[in-house]
Amino acid sequence: MKTKAAIRGLPVYQPGKPLEEVKRELGLSQVIKLASNENPFGSSKNVWNALLEERESLALYPEGQAPALRSELAAHLGVAEERLIFGNGSDEIIQMIARTFLEPESESVMADITFPRYETQVRIEGSRPVAVPLINGVHDLEAMADAVNERTRIVWLCNPNNPTGTYFSESELRRFLNRVPEHVLVVVDEAYYEYVTAEDYPDTLALAKTDPRLIVLRTFSKIYGLAAFRIGYAVAHPSIVTELDRVREPFNANRLAQRAALAALRDQDFVQHCRDANRQGLKEIEIQLDRWGLSWFPSQSNFLMLDTGRSSDEVFQCLLKRGIIVRSGSALGYPTHIRVTVGRPEQNRQFLEGLAACLDKPGFIA
Numbered sequence: 111m112k113t114k115a116a117i118r119g120l121p122v123y124q125p126g127k128p129l130e131e132v133k134r135e136l137g138l139s140q141v142i143k144l145a146s147n148e149n150p151f152g153s154s155k156n157v158w159n160a161l162l163e164e165r166e167s168l169a170l171y172p173e174g175q176a177p178a179l180r181s182e183l184a185a186h187l188g189v190a191e192e193r194l195i196f197g198n199g200s201d202e203i204i205q206m207i208a209r210t211f212l213e214p215e216s217e218s219v220m221a222d223i224t225f226p227r228y229e230t231q232v233r234i235e236g237s238r239p240v241a242v243p244l245i246n247g248v249h250d251l252e253a254m255a256d257a258v259n260e261r262t263r264i265v266w267l268c269n270p271n272n273p274t275g276t277y278f279s280e281s282e283l284r285r286f287l288n289r290v291p292e293h294v295l296v297v298v299d300e301a302y303y304e305y306v307t308a309e310d311y312p313d314t315l316a317l318a319k320t321d322p323r324l325i326v327l328r329t330f331s332k333i334y335g336l337a338a339f340r341i342g343y344a345v346a347h348p349s350i351v352t353e354l355d356r357v358r359e360p361f362n363a364n365r366l367a368q369r370a371a372l373a374a375l376r377d378q379d380f381v382q383h384c385r386d387a388n389r390q391g392l393k394e395i396e397i398q399l400d401r402w403g404l405s406w407f408p409s410q411s412n413f414l415m416l417d418t419g420r421s422s423d424e425v426f427q428c429l430l431k432r433g434i435i436v437r438s439g440s441a442l443g444y445p446t447h448i449r450v451t452v453g454r455p456e457q458n459r460q461f462l463e464g465l466a467a468c469l470d471k472p473g474f475i476a
């Protein structure tokens with residue numbers, strides 16, 4: 111059987127190690143997963159009740175346009191309903207964008223290193239990824255604008271960037287948009303938007319109202335704690351939403367996901383609690399890393415990328431034996447870094463104790 115040329119040699123996505131697998135393989139009963147930037151506080155209690163109400167309707171297809179969620183989310187964000195499109199996770203929207211706008215001979219500009227799904231989807235369409243190195247973990251927007259040419263269809267920006275957690279500001283984005291020609295779409299992936307506290311972080315929804323080139327990606331998988339349901343969305347110009355709708359699977363955002371997202375959206379107290387706890391957790395981890403003289407990238411997200419000064423795979427394995435799953439930087443292009451998701455306070459302490467043991471650092475004192 112012959113596959114299409116574009117997918118030959120394409121890597122298969124490597125997820126964080128699943129909790130169940132680690133328990134099974136290492137015979138551990140207590141394992142904490144700080145590898146996939148999932149919400150350590152779970153999700154809003156509203157979600158469970160909403161799901162129970164939905165149980166009468168399991169035999170029915172969902173409404174493809176997600177009208178109830180669309181209307182409340184539009185009001186929550188202050189955008190027109192026709193600017194929204196939903197996906198089976200924002201992952202699927204990345205796929206839909208690539209499918210709609212890319213073809214062979216075209217190019218896409220993205221950071222090196224960033225979220226790997228942009229490159230994969232670009233390659234599947236037979237289009238060419240052009241990767242522009244980060245500077246100290248931060249998008250080099252000037253060099254990315256330089257990399258744009260007449261073949262460029264999309265620039266993919268990840269803000270805050272996964273895996274470094276760093277961000278670029280509103281003024282940097284404005285300067286970039288001024289330099290990028292009209293024919294280029296600019297996708298800004300804001301999967302960690304709700305965790306951001308920086309005051310000069312871009313207001314992309316406001317920018318998108320006057321700039322039809324902007325597509326903003328957000329998700330219910332991170333701060334809303336609904337990763338299992340697979341639901342994300344994009345805010346874009348209505349004409350772009352119309353084009354994306356042509357390739358969208360008719361029932362891509364499923365009934366339970368729509369209902370869960372609506373319930374989660376209504377509990378902004380939970381979101382606020384998670385944002386505050388995350389800020390505190392980050393601070394606690396950073397202070398300890400500073401005491402040990404370890405460097406890290408300043409994070410606006412719910413994870414931290416830190417330099418262990420050793421082989422990241424060895425540190426990963428050492429932490430794993432102690433029942434702590436993090437992400438090894440080696441697979442992400444940082445051979446001495448690990449990426450750790452900020453957990454609940456006791457999980458953060460357990461991580462720091464484990465790290466102290468693995469790096470022979472003086473014990474962690476809370």
Ligand SMILES: *Cc1c(COP(=O)(O)O)cnc(C)c1O
Binds near residue numbers: 201268271330337
């Ligand atoms: C987690 C993540 C996503 C994927 O989110 P889903 O909505 O679960 O598909 C997209 N972009 C970035 C940068 C992420 O970290």
